Amino acid sequence: xxxxxxxxxxxxxxxxxxxxxxxxxxxxxxxxxxxxxxxxxxxxxxxxxxxxxxxxxxxxxxxxxxxxxxxxxxxxxxxxxxxxxxxxxxxxxxxxxxxxxxxxxxxxxxxxxxxxxxxxxxxxxxxxxxxxxxxxxxxxxxxxxxxxxxxxxxxxxxxxxxxxxxxxxxxxxxxxxxxxxxxxxxxxxxxxxxxxxxxxxxxxxxxxxxxxxxxxxxxxxxxxxxxxxxxxxxxxxxxxxxxxxxxxxxxxxxxxxxxxxxxxxxxxxxxxxxxxxxxxxxxxxxxxxxxxxxxxxxxxxxxxxxxxxxxxxxxxxxxxxxxxxxxxxxxxxxxxxxxxxxxxxxxxxxxxxxxxxxxxxxxxxxxxxxxxxxxxxxxxxxxxxxxxxxxxxxxxxxxxxxxxxxxxxxxxxxxxxxxxxxxxxxxxxxxxxxxxxxxxxxxxxxxxxxxxxxxxxxxxxxxxxxxxxxxxxxxxxxxxxx
Numbered sequence: 001x002x003x004x005x006x007x008x009x010x011x012x013x014x015x016x017x018x019x020x021x022x023x024x025x026x027x028x029x030x031x032x033x034x035x036x037x038x039x040x041x042x043x044x045x046x047x048x049x050x051x052x053x054x055x056x057x058x059x060x061x062x063x064x065x066x067x068x069x070x071x072x073x074x075x076x077x078x079x080x081x082x083x084x085x086x087x088x089x090x091x092x093x094x095x096x097x098x099x100x101x102x103x104x105x106x107x108x109x110x111x112x113x114x115x116x117x118x119x120x121x122x123x124x125x126x127x128x129x130x131x132x133x134x135x136x137x138x139x140x141x142x143x144x145x146x147x148x149x150x151x152x153x154x155x156x157x158x159x160x161x162x163x164x165x166x167x168x169x170x171x172x173x174x175x176x177x178x179x180x181x182x183x184x185x186x187x188x189x190x191x192x193x194x195x196x197x198x199x200x201x202x203x204x205x206x207x208x209x210x211x212x213x214x215x216x217x218x219x220x221x222x223x224x225x226x227x228x229x230x231x232x233x234x235x236x237x238x239x240x241x242x243x244x245x246x247x248x249x250x251x252x253x254x255x256x257x258x259x260x261x262x263x264x265x266x267x268x269x270x271x272x273x274x275x276x277x278x279x280x281x282x283x284x285x286x287x288x289x290x291x292x293x294x295x296x297x298x299x300x301x302x303x304x305x306x307x308x309x310x311x312x313x314x315x316x317x318x319x320x321x322x323x324x325x326x327x328x329x330x331x332x333x334x335x336x337x338x339x340x341x342x343x344x345x346x347x348x349x350x351x352x353x354x355x356x357x358x359x360x361x362x363x364x365x366x367x368x369x370x371x372x373x374x375x376x377x378x379x380x381x382x383x384x385x386x387x388x389x390x391x392x393x394x395x396x397x398x399x400x401x402x403x404x405x406x407x408x409x410x411x412x413x414x415x416x417x418x419x420x421x422x423x424x425x426x427x428x429x430x431x432x433x434x435x436x437x438x439x440x441x442x443x444x445x446x447x448x449x450x451x452x453x454x455x456x457x458x459x460x461x462x463x464x465x466x467x468x469x470x471x472x473x474x475x476x477x478x479x480x481x482x
Contacts, residue, residue: 127167185262195259202252229408
């Protein structure tokens with residue numbers, strides 16, 4: 001079920017009314033309703049894959065109890081490896097089986113051993129990368145004695161499958177989300193209204209910005225050999241806003257829906273295109289994933305490699321970003337995308353300033369001003385370069401795309417740019433302006449401080465009109481494929 005579908009806008013009010021007006025006095029029934037609604041939400045796509053979520057839930061629920069109960073360190077690690085092995089095997093089979101098989105065959109063919117290619121028709125379950133990471137962090141935190149397991153299976157199952165963030169995050173930690181299932185929820189009008197505003201802002205970004213960027217970007221990347229250098233560069237820039245509006249739009253809707261039910265999710269985006277360097281960017285982009293990798297990959301590696309000082313930190317950062325690339329997709333282009341971000345960290349690591357962790361979910365005050373504009377543009381340019389590998393269908397496609405850009409720089413049609421439609425030319429700058437003005441607010445539509453109801457109403461009406469005007473053909477969210 002898509003957030004931008006008719007089905008969801010029928011589904012949400014039904015669940016909301018049952019939750020607040022029928023069973024609002026019974027916490028356990030509320031949790032059970034959310035679990036049922038979450039399974040309906042996910043099963044709407046393909047009910048067969050509900051078995052994977054349920055199986056992952058059962059394994060990590062019982063493994064968590066065993067890890068906590070076990071005092072012997074070696075035995076506790078065995079239970080942890082059972083959880084890690086199960087979840088990574090699940091993820092590896094459905095997401096990476098064909099990639100590893102073809103890479104293995106390519107390696108042998110390169111050295112002269114001819115092998116036939118084969119692959120399986122494996123459907124990638126939506127959201128598998130998100131909920132497996134969420135359950136793995138639960139087991140890891142219990143193993144490190146940072147968290148006590150819950151004995152309430154329904155609450156734990158709802159934590160794993162909670163529908164607002166099930167298929168594309170944020171990747172919530174048990175330490176933040178799980179206790180909320182045990183706290184009495186009371187309807188808060190102001191919080192619900194702010195959740196509605198954040199949903200509206202997310203729908204605007206997704207439907208009006210991202211879905212209008214998609215046809216332009218698709219045409220350029222599919223026909224890159226026929227385009228000028230200027231058009232190819234502009235295509236990458238437009239894709240940068242497409243993927244940001246698409247993914248952060250999903251996050252805004254997810255956080256807004258959670259607020260409607262009395263839950264608080266961690267922030268996942270903090271205006272990343274106003275970053276002044278790559279380190280700053282990764283503190284603002286997909287914060288739930290980057291903080292997960294920081295805590296469970298980078299920090300342990302940095303500790304193990306501490307004797308190598310800055311070189312050890314660089315190795316830890318580079319490995320972390322390679323894994324980030326692999327998490328995003330089963331392809332060498334994604335691995336190169338991650339590797340480039342790791343390489344771009346070299347100036348940060350070897351600078352005289354004290355090196356800090358690669359990401360944080362803590363609040364970042366946006367003190368950047370227009371005097372930092374040149375740094376923001378340079379950082380945005382580096383991010384756009386990596387986006388070529390992210391958007392391309394393969395590594396060879398990305399390399400050809402970049403080669404075509406450089407070849408076109410020496411031709412007369414370098415500035416012959418195929419502009420996107422007039423909607424994007426006007427609305428992308430509007431998005432940038434709104435987020436710049438709101439850069440110290442939680443989201444772009446945090447306008448409760450405007451004391452003129454008519455002004456707020458006009459803003460809501462304008463956004464609703466744009467959504468209705470451009471919402472005829474809803475498209476899946478990009479991060480569903482991860």
